[in-house]
Amino acid sequence: xxxxxxIVNTILENRGKNIVDDINPDTNxxxxxxxxxxxxxxxxxxxxxxxxxxxxxxxxxxTIGDITKKIM
Amino acid sequence: MVQKLFFVDKRExxxxxxxxLYSDIKQSRSYNKYCFEHSYxxxxxxxxxxxxxxxxxxxxxxxxxxSEVEKLIEDSxxxxxSEEKIDLxxxxxxxxxxxxxxxxxxxxxxxxxxxxxxxxxxxxHTFASITxxxxxxxxxxxxxxxxxxxxxxxxxxxxxxxxxxxCNTIIRIFSYSREEIxxxxxxxxxxxxxxxxxxYRLLLPVExxxxxxxxxxxxxxxxxxxxxxxxxxxxxxxxxxxxxxxxEAGTLFAAKGDVFQIxxxxxxxxxxxxxxxxxxxxxxxxxxxxxxxxxxxxTGDLISVVSECPFTFKFISRxxxxxxxxxxxxNPHEVEDMIRSYPGVSDVVVYAKRNxxxxxxxxxxxxxxxxxxxxxxxxxxxxxxxxxFKIPRIIKFVDKLEVxxxxxxxxxxx
Numbered sequence: 467x468x469x470x471x472x473i474v475n476t477i478l479e480n481r482g483k484n485i486v487d488d489i490n491p492d493t494n495x496x497x498x499x500x501x502x503x504x505x506x507x508x509x510x511x512x513x514x515x516x517x518x519x520x521x522x523x524x525x526x527x528x529t530i531g532d533i534t535k536k537i538m
Numbered sequence: 539m540v541q542k543l544f545f546v547d548k549r550e551x552x553x554x555x556x557x558x559l560y561s562d563i564k565q566s567r568s569y570n571k572y573c574f575e576h577s578y579x580x581x582x583x584x585x586x587x588x589x590x591x592x593x594x595x596x597x598x599x600x601x602x603x604x605s606e607v608e609k610l611i612e613d614s615x616x617x618x619x620s621e622e623k624i625d626l627x628x629x630x631x632x633x634x635x636x637x638x639x640x641x642x643x644x645x646x647x648x649x650x651x652x653x654x655x656x657x658x659x660x661x662x663h664t665f666a667s668i669t670x671x672x673x674x675x676x677x678x679x680x681x682x683x684x685x686x687x688x689x690x691x692x693x694x695x696x697x698x699x700x701x702x703x704x705c706n707t708i709i710r711i712f713s714y715s716r717e718e719i720x721x722x723x724x725x726x727x728x729x730x731x732x733x734x735x736x737x738y739r740l741l742l743p744v745e746x747x748x749x750x751x752x753x754x755x756x757x758x759x760x761x762x763x764x765x766x767x768x769x770x771x772x773x774x775x776x777x778x779x780x781x782x783x784x785x786e787a788g789t790l791f792a793a794k795g796d797v798f799q800i801x802x803x804x805x806x807x808x809x810x811x812x813x814x815x816x817x818x819x820x821x822x823x824x825x826x827x828x829x830x831x832x833x834x835x836x837t838g839d840l841i842s843v844v845s846e847c848p849f850t851f852k853f854i855s856r857x858x859x860x861x862x863x864x865x866x867x868x869n870p871h872e873v874e875d876m877i878r879s880y881p882g883v884s885d886v887v888v889y890a891k892r893n894x895x896x897x898x899x900x901x902x903x904x905x906x907x908x909x910x911x912x913x914x915x916x917x918x919x920x921x922x923x924x925x926x927f928k929i930p931r932i933i934k935f936v937d938k939l940e941v942x943x944x945x946x947x948x949x950x951x952x
Binding site: 480496504506507508511512520522523524 | 715716736740742743764863864891893894895896899901913917918921926927931932
């Protein structure tokens with residue numbers, strides 16, 4: 467979760483947005499983190515580079531919990 | 539008829555009937571051929587006004603920076619200086635007559651597309667060429683359009699003219715959240731949506747189905763089978779049509795699935811050289827920056843022939859290096875030029891990373907002259923000069939750029 471938080475904050479910071487202190491399985495990528503499609507695309511590339519998993523491959527990823535399920 | 543709803547932009551609180559449109563236009567006291575507007579309604583209104591006046595209109599993306607605009611039109615003060623006074627107070631509206639197009643002599647619409655040499659191409663279309671694919675008939679009179687494109691781009695204009703010529707209602711859904719879009723589809727009974735596969739992908743997953751939608755059109759990038767399948771579950775009454783369209787020529791072919799067919803009678807307007815698709819100049823808008831070869835325009839699209847008779851084919855890829863980010867074309871050379879202009883950057887290569895959301899995102903490797911070069915400062919610099927989707931999402935600092943054996947910078951193997 468710590469590494470995922472770092473990735474999320476890198477994306478937020480690069481867009482000039484406020485970083486977050488913590489994330490949990492229920493954190494919604496669009497609604498809570500304010501991610502748009504470019505952010506989501508960046509997220510999937512960064513996670514794939516790190517974990518070798520394409521988290522959006524089957525299309526349904528709404529929350530941090532959806533991601534952790536795929537990379538664990 | 540004129541009471542009919544013309545355009546809704548719920549977030550901007552704009553609800554305009556055709557009558558409102560006419561009365562807003564009548565009150566216009568000036569006309570400027572450079573349209574550099576943020577509001578979709580203002581852009582649509584300006585286009586209709588240009589048709590009434592039979593004057594050229596030049597569309598600039600509202601998110602162009604001043605330096606981008608200056609590259610395109612040389613002097614941004616031209617925008618201010620092009621303002622001219624008009625008086626339509628005694629004008630009696632006859633949109634039907636105008637939209638026949640027969641009385642338009644000077645009108646043309648100019649827009650800018652991402653070019654291959656760093657500078658966007660300027661493309662102009664006549665009324666005939668921009669409305670070539672518009673289907674106007676009684677069948678379309680009750681269409682209600684979900685507007686899912688940028689209004690200053692070719693695809694958005696094609697939807698706009700299709701809707702306008704049939705006196706349809708247009709509901710903006712572009713850059714709205716999924717929840718807002720579904721609410722609008724239900725509230726207004728949207729029947730037609732034309733959007734990129736990326737737009738559709740972001741509409742999914744969906745919990746219920748929406749019966750009002752009867753036609754989904756898509757184009758601009760490859761449409762994966764899974765998204766298509768899921769979309770048809772969400773919109774069980776919809777037909778899904780793929781189109782091939784370009785800023786140079788507008789919509790040329792439609793396909794079910796990914797196999798395109800050239801319409802009967804149009805065979806002579808296309809040819810294949812190598813595996814590249816060429817289209818005849820009669821189908822292309824006019825532009826100094828379009829390089830014709832004799833009467834033919836090489837599209838840069840590589841295709842493979844499926845059958846000879848009737849002539850059908852599939853698209854394989856682009857010949858050049860444009861990077862497709864969710865349907866928006868990014869020219870890596872343009873982004874590289876901009877990054878290179880930042881002090882302390884000695885070299886840079888821009889490349890794509892594939893992903894299943896937008897197709898690609900932009901990344902770059904930078905060779906810096908100084909350890910003082912900060913990613914944050916480069917981002918700030920770029921954000922003032924480039925549209926958001928062109929700015930690299932992942933910036934790496936490297937000691938040197940990989941080159942091929944012939945000494946060229948490679949984008950492919952990064």
